[in-house]
Amino acid sequence: MAGRILIVDDQPGIRMLLTDVLTDQGYEVITAQTGTEALEKIRMENLNLIILDYQLPLLSGKEVLHKLEENNMKSRQY
Template sequence: MPKEILVVDDQPGIRLLLTDILTSEGHRVTLASTGKEALDKIHQASFDLIILDYKLPIIDGSEVLNQLENEEIETPVIVMSGMAESIIGEMETRRIVRYTIAKPFNVMDLCANVREIIM
């Protein structure tokens, strides 16, 4: 059965790349380009995994994580960031964050992380 994955990134190229990769792995992908759009979609549907960019317009990734935790939404999250090293400490304190990956990311590593979380 395909898993439902929400990809949240403000860069169209990243959204397209992740859609191609994840659909080729047999998953269903929903896209959001802002943190606000992501929260709206999370409240409308359930997901098996969220892949979340840390720096987003309107509501950033950190605030999305705060809201998910405050609402006790336990969907696992992979956080992507161009400054991954500087946010790793913060991400380690978040119970729903499974991985923090640096941009640019290795596609094979990302797929392995996704498989580990949702299989």
């Protein structure tokens, strides 16, 4: 497996398209449709990359990033 990617987007078509493309390239893809769901999955999953929509309803992509910083959950570099 090439790595684990979280795709966060409120549009199902975008999530499906990115999932298809990335799984064809050997990645394991996890999806979330809200910022709240994304934060939960980030806490639970070992991820290599997050693709985050900036304009999510209720909790925007920018707010998700701020919450990650507040919780000291910054990305790791390998």
